Amino acid sequence: MLQLFLLLASALFAIGLYGALSQQSIVMIMMGLELMLNGVTVAAGGFWHYLAPASVAGQVIVVVVVVAMAVEMAMGFAVTTAIFRARDVDMADMAADLKR
Amino acid sequence: MTSVVFWVLAPLAVVSGFMVFRFNSMARATFALLISFLASGGLLIWLGLAYLGTVVILMMVMEMVIMAVFMVAYMMNPAGLMPMSMVHNRRGSLAISVAAFALLAAGIFVTPWPHRAGAPPRDATFALGEALMGPQMLTMITLGFTLFATMVGAVVLATHRGRYDRFGDDLKRRPPADPARGGVGQ
Numbered sequence: 001m002l003q004l005f006l007l008l009a010s011a012l013f014a015i016g017l018y019g020a021l022s023q024q025s026i027v028m029i030m031m032g033l034e035l036m037l038n039g040v041t042v043a044a045g046g047f048w049h050y051l052a053p054a055s056v057a058g059q060v061i062v063v064v065v066v067v068a069m070a071v072e073m074a075m076g077f078a079v080t081t082a083i084f085r086a087r088d089v090d091m092a093d094m095a096a097d098l099k100r
Numbered sequence: 101m102t103s104v105v106f107w108v109l110a111p112l113a114v115v116s117g118f119m120v121f122r123f124n125s126m127a128r129a130t131f132a133l134l135i136s137f138l139a140s141g142g143l144l145i146w147l148g149l150a151y152l153g154t155v156v157i158l159m160m161v162m163e164m165v166i167m168a169v170f171m172v173a174y175m176m177n178p179a180g181l182m183p184m185s186m187v188h189n190r191r192g193s194l195a196i197s198v199a200a201f202a203l204l205a206a207g208i209f210v211t212p213w214p215h216r217a218g219a220p221p222r223d224a225t226f227a228l229g230e231a232l233m234g235p236q237m238l239t240m241i242t243l244g245f246t247l248f249a250t251m252v253g254a255v256v257l258a259t260h261r262g263r264y265d266r267f268g269d270d271l272k273r274r275p276p277a278d279p280a281r282g283g284v285g286q
Contacts, residue, residue, distance in 0.1 A: 001106075005143075006208045008110045012136070014201035015117045022193035023121065024186045027171055031133050034163075035117050038140050041156065042113075049147040054218025056231040060239055062144070062152045063232070066159065067243045071250045073163055077170055078254035085260065090174045093188060 005046030013039030024091045026083075030076040034069060041065050105146050113139035126171045134164040151225035 012035055019032025041062055048058025083089050116135035123129045137160035144153030187193075221227040232240045266276035 002213055003208050004106065004110070007205060008113065008143075010201050010204035010208065011114045012117055012140070013204065014197045015114070015121070017200055018193050018197035019121045021196060022187045022190050024188055025126075027126070027167065027174065028121070028129070028186070031120055031129065031167075034133065035120065035136065038113075038117075038137060042140050042143060045144045045147045045149055045152070048149070049220070050216055051214060052217055053148075053220035056227050056236070059149060059152060059224065059228045060231060060236050062149065063228070064239065064243065066152070066155060067247065069163075070159070071246060073167075074250050074254045075257075077166075078257035080170065080174060081258040084174050091186070 002046055002050035005050070006043055009039040009043035009046065011039070012036070012042060024093050026076065026080045026090055026092055026095075029092060030073065033072055033076075037065055037069050037072070106143070109139040109142050109146070112136075113143070127168055130164050130168045130171065133167075134160060137164070148220050148224055151228065 016032045016035030016037075016039060019035060020029050021032075023029050023032060044058050044061040044065060048055075048062075052058060080090065083095055087094070089095055113136045116132045116139065119132040120129045120136070123132060138157055141153045141157035141160065144156060147153075264271070266278060267273045268277075
């Protein structure tokens with residue numbers, strides 16, 4: 001059963017990775033990142049339940065990932081707001097200054 | 101019963117997660133992502149992590165509603181009424197993500213996982229709270245400072261009146277273009 005949970009987590013991570021790499025809209029990229037972190041949450045829950053339920057470490061990892069999700073969302077929206085206000089841009093391809 | 105719960109929620113999480121990047125409508129994409137998170141939260145509850153599963157569900161409901169508001173505010177085509185492609189390098193992204201999945205899946209089946217050690221505590225939520233207020237206090241403090249820094253950083257980034265608005269791109273404009281007079285030195 002652990003393998004099934006990890007497979008589910010891998011699928012969520014891979015789908016999120018596809019979204020984060022392929023999307024142009026900053027909000028959609030954030031959705032991809034959220035999906036990747038969702039996979040990590042599921043994997044941590046599976047590890048806790050099927051490998052070390054007596055240890056609290058698995059639960060702490062889930063807490064850390066949930067906080068990472070909140071941070072990613074807040075900073076993502078703040079960056080989106082800043083760049084939209086400065087240039088009317090909501091696509092990652094239009095904000096590629098650092099590429100040059 | 102256990103496998104029924106898994107086989108209902110797991111495909112739901114994956115399919116709805118996949119549909120996020122298939123829908124034309126951004127609003128639908130947001131709610132597809134929400135369904136994926138609800139299914140994942142349900143699985144966490146089923147694993148015995150009632151508190152964390154509930155936190156994930158409540159947090160994601162709020163987050164997706166906020167996301168829908170931001171989409172309507174910023175995106176040029178939030179309802180998907182004018183189908184348009186907003187992707188780049190689709191084949192490359194697909195290849196990378198399929199390769200990542202294959203690598204992870206191979207690792208999952210090749211790794212000799214240890215046997216389950218110990219039994220879950222009677223109250224997992226109590227054990228988590230006790231750990232966060234005890235041996236994991238440093239983790240909790242770090243998370244607290246991170247969230248505080250995030251709040252400050254997000255407000256600084258999102259605020260309308262920043263140093264570049266006032267002093268120009270080269271920060272040389274004098275006097276600064278303040279929307280209203282006042283403040284230090286004025």
